[in-house]
Amino acid sequence: MRQCKIIKPLLKMTPPDPTSFRPKDIMGLLEFAKYFAAKDELGGLGEKEIYDTIRFWTMSVRDYLEEYFESDVVKAHLAGSAIIGTALGPYSPGSAYVLLHHYMGEVDGTVGAWGYSRGGMGSITKAMAASLKANGGDIIAGSPVTKILIKNNRSHGVVLENGDEIFADKLVSNLDVKRTFLKVVEKKELPDDFYNAVKNFKIRGSSGKLNIALDDLPIWKSIPEGDPAGTGDLHITQSIEEMEGAYDDWKDGRWSKFPYVDMCIPSINDPTMAPQGKHYMSVFVQYVPYNLTDGGWTEEKRLEFGNM
Ligand SMILES: Cc1cc2nc3c(=O)[nH]c(=O)nc-3n(C[C@H](O)[C@H](O)[C@H](O)COP(=O)(O)OP(=O)(O)OC[C@H]3O[C@@H](n4cnc5c(N)ncnc54)[C@H](O)[C@@H]3O)c2cc1C
Structure with a gap:
């Protein structure tokens, strides 16, 4: 600490x-x-x-x-x-x-504590949007930015997919660094070494996520009913050696056969997260490659992963 x-x-x-x-x-x-x-x-x-x-x-x-x-x-x-x-x-x-x-x-x-945002993660951006609007801001959504306009080394606006152009004195991009500089800024606007540094920056997906709708709370073999242990973060794992094996699978371009699982049931602490009487489980699975070696993700593989 x-x-x-x-x-x-x-x-x-x-x-x-x-x-x-x-x-x-x-x-x-x-x-x-x-x-x-x-x-x-x-x-x-x-x-x-x-x-x-x-x-x-x-x-x-x-x-x-x-x-x-x-x-x-x-x-x-x-x-x-x-x-x-x-x-x-x-x-x-x-x-x-x-x-x-x-x-x-x-x-x-x-x-060291972790928290839930009431209503789910989306409630954070909803609160930010409400605050911006309350202070006279406008939000335009529904059409992605396809280009950042640059003149004399300064950005001065964006072009949207629907063709609209929006101009501004100051521009802040919330896209990750690769999307910002490799997709919506033209290469000719960037110094070569900067462009190459962004290109070489590693963003390699390593996690998978399952959101499970539950009719009722699960019955755990090792957690007595109503025990507070069932309301917090739950980890499923055996040993560090097994976790390293799970990492080896990811390096080979496969999701882990014996993954490290970190999950919780937010609806226990926040009933707004599920219809009345029902529950929702958030499951974080490590490791899952963004690019699979055997031909990439398909709907079939997505379902296979979910049913693993
Ligand atoms: C499985 C998982 C679990 C996580 N768990 C936690 C956690 O428990 N706690 C925590 O603090 N963090 C967690 N994180 C990390 C957290 O989610 C991210 O750090 C956070 O969402 C990043 O926010 P952001 O606004 O920078 O980017 P993003 O949330 O990625 O927002 C970027 C937005 O830009 C939009 N966009 C993309 N291209 C364009 C375009 N051309 N034009 C317009 N819009 C575009 C995207 O649709 C997206 O909405 C987790 C991440 C993952 C993947």
């Missing part, structure tokens, strides 16, 4: 450029030094903790958990947060940091 507190504020900072001697970058480097290099009594990590931190950032979650736990089930349970949503396995260097990253969030001041 101490590492979380140190790293969390850094995530929102633009990293200083160590090759520039601009005052802003020099101040930024000093700020970093305060975090890392300063002695403990000056608010930094101190020598021993710097060593531990660097070691921690580069180690695998398997090696990390081996140092603290004996039980395979406990290690596998904790390792889930180190691989979920990533293209890493529990033996991969750097996966220990992902575990920390997933404990960095907080709900109402409780560090």
Whole structure:
């Protein structure tokens, strides 16, 4: 948790450029030094903790958990947060940091807690839309952006699929970096090295999602009826070795035969998520390739995956 507190504020900072001697970058480097290099009594990590931190950032979650736990089930349970949503396995260097990253969030001041948004994730964007409209904004939806208009190295508008053009002084793209710079900005507008850096940026899908409509709550063999354990996050996994095997399947372009499963039933805590008396289960499955080696996704394979 101490590492979380140190790293969390850094995530929102633009990293200083160590090759520039601009005052802003020099101040930024000093700020970093305060975090890392300063002695403990000056608010930094101190020598021993710097060593531990660097070691921690580069180690695998398997090696990390081996140092603290004996039980395979406990290690596998904790390792889930180190691989979920990533293209890493529990033996991969750097996966220990992902575990920390997933404990960095907080709900109402409780560090490491996860929360539900009432009404589902869509209620967040609905609230954002309502706030924008309440402040005089307009929302135009239903026709994707096909081109960002650029003149003299500055964006000044967009073209929509239906042919409409919208002009603006400032433009913010919420598309991911590849869609923004490889699809809707023309290549001729970008420096070659920047274009190639975006092209080489890795976005490889590694997770699958099942949303299951339930007539009633499931009966778990190992969780007594009404036990609070059934209302939280449920992980299905056996051992770290099995998780690494699941990762091997993904590398071969197949969904995992024995996946790591992380699921919950949001309708227990938020009845608005399902019709009255019914329930909804959200199931996160790791690993699932975006591109399957045996000819890509089809409706048949999608159903096969869902029925696995
Ligand atoms: C299975 C799964 C589980 C997750 N679980 C969690 C979780 O529990 N907690 C958490 O915090 N995060 C979670 N995440 C991550 C989270 O969902 C994403 O980080 C978040 O949705 C990213 O938001 P965004 O607005 O940047 O992008 P997106 O949500 O991808 O929004 C981009 C939007 O742009 C639209 N678009 C695309 N092309 C165009 C175009 N040409 N013109 C106009 N619009 C276009 C898309 O349709 C989309 O609506 C999860 C992700 C996945 C895949």
